[in-house]
Amino acid sequence: MTLFYLFAAVAVLASLLVISQRNPIYSVLLLIASFGALSGLYVLLEAPFVAVIQIIVYAGAIMVLFLFVVMLLNAPHEETEQDERLHAFRRPAPFRFGVVLAVALAIELTWALTRGGGETGAFPGAAVSSVRAIGRTLFTEYSFPFEVTSILILVAMVGAVVLAKRDVGRSGASAPPRG
């Protein structure tokens, strides 16, 4: 239970700091810390495979991609001068509305989860934590979604290349003649 509270506190604090930082680089680094804490929670849930791919795929690949883009763009800090010092509740209406909506969502979800009583005590039964069992289920029962995933990745790869390429029409052979 101590470990659970430790990891949960790290995850929540790091996530709160992610959305309160002005500099996107700090946001990305804090989100990596949050993912590390979530990985610890997955270990507590006896899901070591998920914990490992959380670190390798999320913290290692996706977040490095974010960090790369942040450093590539050399982005300016986001706030303009007039609300640089304002508290989140004193900003213009959409932001106040967003904060209120998020707090309402948190209270509502927690209330819905706590009022029913629900599960108490430890999880019943044994956990499926072996990679062998996960792989067997993945490649038999879920083989079609797995193959669809490869097409998704291919489409995303081509899309990212096309979107990030500079001046697709001008350098390609299919570009209409100019002048």
Add this chain to the structure above:
Amino acid sequence: MWAGAEHPLPPEDKVGDDVPTLNDYLILSAILFAIGSAGVLIRRNIITILLSVEIMLNAVNLSFVAFGRALGTADGQIIVFFVMTVAAAEAAVGLAIVIGLFRHRESLNPATFTSLKW
């Protein structure tokens, strides 16, 4: 060892109250999801908004794994695998769009991208 080393406690007594339950994980997941949605709503930097979407995806992943653990199946972890794949694709395409937008407007503020607004 003390005297309790040999007398076997029944499992119900051993777990007691100091083991995180399914509800604990779900409440943590709800809090993280609310933080992510707050980030999407209040930030004005596209990259931070995408990071908040990642927080929300991870909150849902946590609840998937917790439910899978409670049900004793591997399905929750497999769904998490697919969610991570979709998140990777989303990050790649989203960041490519961010690069394209920044190239056009020299800004990351979503309020400057209003060409489609009427």
